[in-house]
Amino acid sequence: MTHRLVGSIAGQQAAAFALIGEHASRLGIPLSGGDEEKRFSIWSSTAVFRRLDGDCAAVELESAERRLLLTLQSNLAEVFEDGGFTIEWDEVNEGALAPGLALMQVVSATRRSPGFTRVRLRGEEAARFATGSLHFRLLLPEDPAAPEWPRISRTGRTVWPERKIHKPVYTVVAQDEDWLDFDIFHHAGSPTCDWVETTPVGQTVGVMGPGGGWCPSGSPLYLFGDETALPAIARMLALAEGEVSAVLSASAEDLGELTADPRVSRTEDLIAALTATVIPEGAYVWFAAGAESARAARSHLTGMGLAKSQFTAAAYWS
Numbered sequence: 160m161t162h163r164l165v166g167s168i169a170g171q172q173a174a175a176f177a178l179i180g181e182h183a184s185r186l187g188i189p190l191s192g193g194d195e196e197k198r199f200s201i202w203s204s205t206a207v208f209r210r211l212d213g214d215c216a217a218v219e220l221e222s223a224e225r226r227l228l229l230t231l232q233s234n235l236a237e238v239f240e241d242g243g244f245t246i247e248w249d250e251v252n253e254g255a256l257a258p259g260l261a262l263m264q265v266v267s268a269t270r271r272s273p274g275f276t277r278v279r280l281r282g283e284e285a286a287r288f289a290t291g292s293l294h295f296r297l298l299l300p301e302d303p304a305a306p307e308w309p310r311i312s313r314t315g316r317t318v319w320p321e322r323k324i325h326k327p328v329y330t331v332v333a334q335d336e337d338w339l340d341f342d343i344f345h346h347a348g349s350p351t352c353d354w355v356e357t358t359p360v361g362q363t364v365g366v367m368g369p370g371g372g373w374c375p376s377g378s379p380l381y382l383f384g385d386e387t388a389l390p391a392i393a394r395m396l397a398l399a400e401g402e403v404s405a406v407l408s409a410s411a412e413d414l415g416e417l418t419a420d421p422r423v424s425r426t427e428d429l430i431a432a433l434t435a436t437v438i439p440e441g442a443y444v445w446f447a448a449g450a451e452s453a454r455a456a457r458s459h460l461t462g463m464g465l466a467k468s469q470f471t472a473a474a475y476w477s
């Protein structure tokens with residue numbers, strides 16, 4: 160099923176088209192079409208802008224997923240509003256929760272190993288966090304007793320409440336129709352760890368997404384990561400269809416049952432393990448850890464001549 164939204168921009172056609180060009184270039188995505196029409200694709204959705212008579216422009220959005228359609232609507236509404244234009248949409252869900260945001264209840268928070276607490280959330284939309292992407296943003300409102308959430312404004316953009324919401328990224332480790340689990344790595348100075356230590360069972364949190372990558376398809380697949388990447392690597396080990404190996408800098412206790420997996424090894428130094436790896440043709444390298452390590456990994460892999468399509472070097476924290 161294809162979901163659609165239509166909008167119009169009154170006046171300043173040339174300036175509106177210039178804004179589309181700048182926006183696509185900021186996003187790093189190609190803009191196609193001629194003088195009369197511009198189009199781009201992002202988040203599995205397409206946006207088309209057409210010149211109309213009377214200095215006006217039409218906007219048409221299409222997506223296979225309504226959540227992604229509304230995400231693009233919100234993004235364009237914000238960009239155009241900030242640029243001094245208003246897009247008049249044929250449909251705006253004014254007051255609804257931000258696109259992709261589900262509210263879920265904390266069912267349990269259990270120390271599963273010395274370094275990690277496993278949190279189970281329950282909510283009707285859990286199943287949609289099982290596909291396409293591995294990650295989500297956890298939304299922790301400043302006052303859990305009176306939470307305020309980002310909502311869609313009259314113009315279609317997402318408006319965040321004035322009271323601060325902490326929104327770190329986590330990885331779904333398991334899920335079913337109405338629950339999902341994720342693992343929080345304990346480290347100093349972490350608002351999320353402080354929150355989970357308050358035993359928040361029964362609280363409502365926001366879960367936004369899913370987003371981020373899925374398991375890369377290259378074979379062999381080489382995975383490298385620290386504790387924060389452990390949940391993602393565990394998911395990828397289960398999802399990978401070809402040859403795969405993983406090197407982690409987590410402790411044996413935190414690795415748990417992965418220590419018995421012959422594809423998994425432990426290291427104290429991820430960069431040394433990466434540089435010692437001979438990478439054959441067709442392989443894919445996936446690396447995620449702190450920003451400094453991710454920078455060193457990226458520099459090593461590009462230095463070896465790997466193209467951007469052959470590796471990921473992600474900063475999971477900074």
Ligand SMILES: Cc1cc2nc3c(=O)[nH]c(=O)nc-3n(C[C@H](O)[C@H](O)[C@H](O)COP(=O)(O)OP(=O)(O)OC[C@H]3O[C@@H](n4cnc5c(N)ncnc54)[C@H](O)[C@@H]3O)c2cc1C
Pocket residue numbers: 294327328329330331341342343344345346347348349350351352371386387388390391474475476477
């Ligand atoms: C795609 C993706 C998936 C992720 N999945 C997971 C996951 O499943 N489980 C998980 O635990 N983390 C995961 N992370 C990492 C997590 O988002 C960060 O560690 C984040 O900073 C946690 O928020 P916070 O409230 O703890 O800290 P923040 O408020 O972001 O940071 C507070 C302080 O903690 C420091 N800090 C953050 N992380 C660490 C760390 N690992 N070690 C030492 N100091 C740190 C920061 O530098 C800062 O000074 C993921 C990150 C990404 C990008």
